[in-house]
Amino acid sequence: MNRTIAEYVPRIEGKLKVVQSDMDQEKSVFLESNRSLHMEEVLVGRYPLEATQSPQMLSAVSGVAHALTAVSALENYLQLDPTPASLQIRQMMLQLSTLHSHIRHFYWDVLPDYLNKGHFEGTTSLSAYLRFDFRPGVKKEKDLSQKAGQQILGHIQQAARALDELQQSIALIGGKYPVVMNLIPGGVTNFSIDRALLMKIMRNLELIKAFIQETWPEDVKSFIRDLPETVAVPVKRVNLISFGSLPSGKGDGTDVFYSNGVVIDGKLEPINELLITESLLHTYYLPVGKGEDPERGGFDINKAGGRTWIKGARYDGEPMMTGALSRMMITLIGGSHMEISDRAGKMIEDLGLSVESPNCSAGRLLAEVLEAWFYIRSILNLLLNFDTSQPLNRKIAFDFSKPGSGSGRVESPGGAMLHQVFINDNRITQYRIISSANWNFSTIDRNGKTGVVERELNSVLEKEALSIAKVNRIVHSYNAQILEGTH
Amino acid sequence: MKTVFQHLTRRDFIRYLMAGSISVPLLMEGLAQNLMAQEPTPKRPIIWLKGQASDNHNVGFWNLPEFPGFLEKFFEVIPRSAVNKDISELDDSDIATSHILILEGLFTNDPDDPLNSLIKDLIVVSRVVILLGNEAAYGNRAPEGFMDLEGNLLYHVETPYLKLPGAPVPARHLLGMLNHLVLFGLPKLDAFRRPEALYKTTICDRCEYRGDFEAGRFVRFHGEKEGCLYLLGCKGPVTKNSCPVEKWNGTSNWCVGAGSPCTGCSEPDYPDHHGLGMFGQLSSDDAAINSFFVRHLDTIAKGTAVVAAAGIATHAFSKRAASPLKGQRLPILEDDDE
Numbered sequence: 001m002n003r004t005i006a007e008y009v010p011r012i013e014g015k016l017k018v019v020q021s022d023m024d025q026e027k028s029v030f031l032e033s034n035r036s037l038h039m040e041e042v043l044v045g046r047y048p049l050e051a052t053q054s055p056q057m058l059s060a061v062s063g064v065a066h067a068l069t070a071v072s073a074l075e076n077y078l079q080l081d082p083t084p085a086s087l088q089i090r091q092m093m094l095q096l097s098t099l100h101s102h103i104r105h106f107y108w109d110v111l112p113d114y115l116n117k118g119h120f121e122g123t124t125s126l127s128a129y130l131r132f133d134f135r136p137g138v139k140k141e142k143d144l145s146q147k148a149g150q151q152i153l154g155h156i157q158q159a160a161r162a163l164d165e166l167q168q169s170i171a172l173i174g175g176k177y178p179v180v181m182n183l184i185p186g187g188v189t190n191f192s193i194d195r196a197l198l199m200k201i202m203r204n205l206e207l208i209k210a211f212i213q214e215t216w217p218e219d220v221k222s223f224i225r226d227l228p229e230t231v232a233v234p235v236k237r238v239n240l241i242s243f244g245s246l247p248s249g250k251g252d253g254t255d256v257f258y259s260n261g262v263v264i265d266g267k268l269e270p271i272n273e274l275l276i277t278e279s280l281l282h283t284y285y286l287p288v289g290k291g292e293d294p295e296r297g298g299f300d301i302n303k304a305g306g307r308t309w310i311k312g313a314r315y316d317g318e319p320m321m322t323g324a325l326s327r328m329m330i331t332l333i334g335g336s337h338m339e340i341s342d343r344a345g346k347m348i349e350d351l352g353l354s355v356e357s358p359n360c361s362a363g364r365l366l367a368e369v370l371e372a373w374f375y376i377r378s379i380l381n382l383l384l385n386f387d388t389s390q391p392l393n394r395k396i397a398f399d400f401s402k403p404g405s406g407s408g409r410v411e412s413p414g415g416a417m418l419h420q421v422f423i424n425d426n427r428i429t430q431y432r433i434i435s436s437a438n439w440n441f442s443t444i445d446r447n448g449k450t451g452v453v454e455r456e457l458n459s460v461l462e463k464e465a466l467s468i469a470k471v472n473r474i475v476h477s478y479n480a481q482i483l484e485g486t487h
Numbered sequence: 488m489k490t491v492f493q494h495l496t497r498r499d500f501i502r503y504l505m506a507g508s509i510s511v512p513l514l515m516e517g518l519a520q521n522l523m524a525q526e527p528t529p530k531r532p533i534i535w536l537k538g539q540a541s542d543n544h545n546v547g548f549w550n551l552p553e554f555p556g557f558l559e560k561f562f563e564v565i566p567r568s569a570v571n572k573d574i575s576e577l578d579d580s581d582i583a584t585s586h587i588l589i590l591e592g593l594f595t596n597d598p599d600d601p602l603n604s605l606i607k608d609l610i611v612v613s614r615v616v617i618l619l620g621n622e623a624a625y626g627n628r629a630p631e632g633f634m635d636l637e638g639n640l641l642y643h644v645e646t647p648y649l650k651l652p653g654a655p656v657p658a659r660h661l662l663g664m665l666n667h668l669v670l671f672g673l674p675k676l677d678a679f680r681r682p683e684a685l686y687k688t689t690i691c692d693r694c695e696y697r698g699d700f701e702a703g704r705f706v707r708f709h710g711e712k713e714g715c716l717y718l719l720g721c722k723g724p725v726t727k728n729s730c731p732v733e734k735w736n737g738t739s740n741w742c743v744g745a746g747s748p749c750t751g752c753s754e755p756d757y758p759d760h761h762g763l764g765m766f767g768q769l770s771s772d773d774a775a776i777n778s779f780f781v782r783h784l785d786t787i788a789k790g791t792a793v794v795a796a797a798g799i800a801t802h803a804f805s806k807r808a809a810s811p812l813k814g815q816r817l818p819i820l821e822d823d824d825e
Contacts, residue, residue: 007601013541034539035595035632042630047764049709053750054758057654060542129555133537163550168738175745176735178543179655182745184709189746191713200739301632393710483541 005029006471010133011109013059014483016441018457018471019307029457029466030282030443036299036309039487043431048074048400048423052183055419055433058484060178061104062435064097064170065412066484068246069419071183072408077423078185078398085390086187087249088382093173093180094246094410095375099212100166101413101479102324102368106220107159109476110365111152113469114227116140119149129156140469148226152219159216162208169201187393198383205380212376217369224351230361230477231351234459238359238452239264241320241439242327243271243409243416257374258327258411259336262315266356268333272316273407276418276434279312279445281305309486312442312451313434321359321452322415322439323479325367329358343370359452361477368479400426412436414479437485440478453478530563531669532586534609538602539633540592544620547658547736554662561669562587587668588613589661593622593633603634610640615673616648619661624650625755637680647673650680653728654752658736660685677727679755690723690749691774693731700724713746717774720766722751724774 006018015034020027039058043051051070056063068090075082082090112130116139120126143149167177173193174180182189224230244260260271280287284306286298300306312319320326328344332355335341347366348358403424410417414436422430442451450458456474460466537545548554558564565586588609594602610616618624618636626635634640641648651660664682667674674682691700699705699715706714717724726749730741742749750765751757758765 015539036630037539037593038630046758047766050758050765053765057543058541060546060655063541063543129549133535160550160555161552163546164552167547167550167736171735171738172740173745175740175742175747176655178541178546180745181742181747181750186710190706190710191740191744191746395710397708481541483539 005466006468009472009475009480011112012475012480012482013061014437014481014486016475016480016482018466018475020461020466027461029454029461031308031310031441031451031454031457033308033310033441033482033486036284036486037483040431040433043428046428047426048077048421048428049184049398051419051421051428051431053179053181055484055487056179058433058435058487059481061101061479061481062097062412062414062417062484063178064093064174064180065410065417066419066433066435067180067183068094069408069410069412069417070421071185072410073406073419073421074185074398074408075406076408077400077404077406077421080186080394080396082185082249083187083391083393084249085387086392087247088386089173089188089193089392090183091246091248092379092382093170095379096166096170097178098413099372099375099379100163100170102372103159103162103166103212103216105368105413105476105479106216106223106365107152107156109480110361110473111223112136113473113476114142114144114223115149115153116143118146119144119153123150123153126153126156129160142227142229144223145226148222151222155211155215155219158208158211162211162216165204165208169204172197172201172204184393185398186396187391190392193386193392194388198386198388202380202383205376205383209376209380212372217373220365220369224362224365230365231353231363233353233357233360234456235359235452236357237265238321238455239315239318240326240329241271241315241322241416242330243411243418244327246410257337257340257371257378258331259334260409261330261334262320263326263330263333264316264318268330271409273409273418275316277314277317278434278438279314279442281312281446282307282443283311284309285311308443310441310443310482311434311438312445313438314442314445314449317447317449319442319445319449319451319455320416320439322436323364323367324371324413325358325364326415327411328367328370329355340370340374361473364477403429414481415439433484433487435481435484435487436479437482441480441482441485453480530561531614532563532565533589533665534565534586534613535589535591536594536602536606536609538590538592538594538623540620540622543655544591544653545658547655548661551658551662551736554658557662557665562665585614586612587665588616589619590616590623590636591619593626593629594636595632596634596639597632606636607640610646611644613646615668616641616646617661617664618648618650618652620656621652621654621752621757624652625757628759648680649673649676649682651685652679652681652753652755652757654750654757657730657733659733681727681753685729686727686753688727688729690726690728690731690743691721694723694743695731696743716743716746716748717776718768719748720763720768721748722754722760722765722769723749724769725760726751726754728753 002019002021004017005020009016017032018029019032020029039055043054052067055066055070058066112134115136117136118139120136171177174182240263242258242260245256245258248256261268262271282305284299284301284303286300328340331337332341332344347370348355351362353363400423405422407420416439418434420432421428440451441453443454444450594606597603623636627638629635651664674684677683677686696715700717704714705718706712706716707718709719734741751760
């Protein structure tokens with residue numbers, strides 16, 4: 001018998017339903033998703049450049065990353081390298097959008113789950129900042145203490161200001177936000193990037209630098225100190241995947257933070273893209289060649305056992321965890337960036353965790369804070385040293401007439417993102433998207449393996465009943481963008 | 488910081504606002520601050536339901552610096568969790584009869600989806616419905632399994648509704664419309680039910696590269712140079728929005744400013760554009776490429792008449808000027824007078 005624990009999880013992109021199955025004394029939890037927008041099918045038949053636009057509507061958090069991944073896939077098809085200057089601009093855009101995502105993740109996704117009416121006493125106007133789909137209720141078990149809650153909430157205006165400045169900065173480069181318009185194969189579009197513009201962005205970022213490097217980290221530390229259970233590791237061993245940093249555009253590679261790779265059973269290996277597959281079991285999709293309706297694509301809404309539109313991404317048949325913590329741990333295990341390795345190692349040590357088993361809410365939140373600390377420094381450095389005389393693109397017309405394919409891999413704020421494009425006669429003939437939700441929020445596959453979130457929910461269920469509050473806290477602790485998973 | 492608007496009385500401000508409605512950016516600048524300075528009014532309830540959608544349309548809005556104070560003073564946002572609990576509790580309340588309903592994203596047509604029945608109930612009793620973003624506004628393009636909110640629901644009820652399309656919607660469009668609803672009620676709408684104040688003029692008409700367009704100076708391929716992007720499929724000539732004037736959310740940039748052709752994201756046929764797609768070139772007819780002659784035919788005709796009249800006058804004057812009597816009084820007439 002199935003029963004719904006949470007009809008929907010608030011404050012996430014897309015819909016996630018959490019259902020408990022009680023069969024023969026055995027309890028288990030699984031995830032159901034919203035319907036797909038069929039982005040992969042929508043792109044078929046369209047001019048290839050449209051791939052840099054439409055997928056951005058899948059997520060306000062990862063829109064920039066979708067555009068970057070799509071343009072990388074097109075460059076791979078065209079065998080075209082972007083110019084160094086454009087790589088620096090892309091690096092800035094990705095880092096800015098990642099900062100935006102991480103700040104929002106803590107203050108708007110995670111924090112409200114631990115707040116109640118008491119925290120807002122005497123601070124009525126602050127609630128307006130969190131009002132969307134949120135209204136503080138009565139005190140719940142393991143809410144933040146009054147003192148810690150009010151202290152963190154006292155910084156919500158600064159957090160909102162930071163998001164606004166970041167949005168403005170991205171729009172100054174990309175045209176608007178969260179959809180950016182300036183990415184083309186071979187670089188970025190021609191626009192007036194001069195010292196005045198760079199200084200304007202620098203001023204925006206200088207205004208929020210102290211918040212990013214001091215206030216927010218202190219808030220996360222207070223949060224963790226107040227809630228020791230966030231350091232608990234419900235799932236002891238997880239495999240990790242990271243596609244690594246974008247190329248920096250600088251010859252010395254000083255702004256490349258992360259190495260790419262996978263950690264399977266504790267061992268670091270280089271990525272082999274051919275080993276990335278998708279599980280269709282319990283999805284509404286049909287295996288290729290079985291009953292495909294050319295009008296609708298290969299799915300059946302009445303498929304037996306179907307419950308989700310999130311295809312389960314697997315690496316060599318294994319579910320992987322992805323996100324800031326994965327990026328950091330893979331770099332730490334590989335030892336490729338000394339400063340990140342040292343900082344990440346210290347973070348794990350301070351939390352009392354081990355490198356083999358680092359996955360907890362506190363670890364994921366602190367990894368985002370640490371990443372932001374590096375990113376704001378990197379962006380300011382890029383702005384300061386940007387050479388405005390360098391070409392922004394290759395200045396050649398694109399030839400999409402020949403049959404071929406390309407793939408792009410980018411670390412979105414939420415984790416490993418892959419786009420694959422197949423092109424013929426100036427049209428997309430096939431498109432494939434894998435986003436962080438396909439890794440983290442996938443359901444059980446035919447080998448009995450499941451994504452890290454479902455695994456954590458089941459692990460908790462073994463010890464205690466799952467309440468809506470508990471489910472929300474677990475789901476929000478992973479950067480949950482379900483809509484881009486169902487795409 | 489005080490704005491110029493804060494020195495006005497409420498009555499003067501409203502008069503100013505009405506008179507100044509042609510200058511949207513100026514109004515946007517201090518509007519929220521001014522409203523904040525006004526006497527408190529009963530709060531209007533907003534029910535904001537997000538279907539299956541990303542946060543693209545609301546992420547800018549919720550981080551506008553002036554937004555939280557404005558919202559707190561004039562509106563009461565009812566979160567979905569509160570509405571969802573028991574819709575029947577709302578039936579007799581003020582909320583049920585006076586709320587502004589904002590619908591964002593796509594909503595399934597699955598009758599078992601609780602949101603599906605909730606929307607149907609709420610639409611009937613809403614004061615006004617705002618369809619936010621292309622997915623909600625142009626639901627006739629929705630994928631299988633989703634509702635066309637206008638065609639399936641709103642078309643069949645008397646509740647007034649308006650659309651704020653875009654990909655994404657500029658946050659200040661929504662702020663402006665909420666302001667308008669507070670002060671004046673429903674704005675004047677165009678044929679697609681978009682507010683005329685925001686969606687009346689084509690992008691091309693106010694574009695910084697309009698001169699290049701008129702002169703036929705175009706960028707020929709992506710990355711070639713800055714300039715008019717008509718040949719790259721710019722939909723500015725057929726897209727109505729205020730982007731070139733307002734830019735993006737108070738920044739100094741926008742799509743064309745960033746070197747990208749306008750993709751026509753606020754038009755009903757986006758992104759297909761009748762088979763052209765985002766980057767397909769409009770025909771010269773659609774783009775009114777001969778616009779100088781077509782649009783200004785009257786002016787040209789009047790201009791021609793003026794030029795002709797001026798020519799005749801000049802001719803007469805020059806004849807007179809060239810006359811041997813130049814500068815001389817006509818003695819015969821003088822003689823007659825005498």
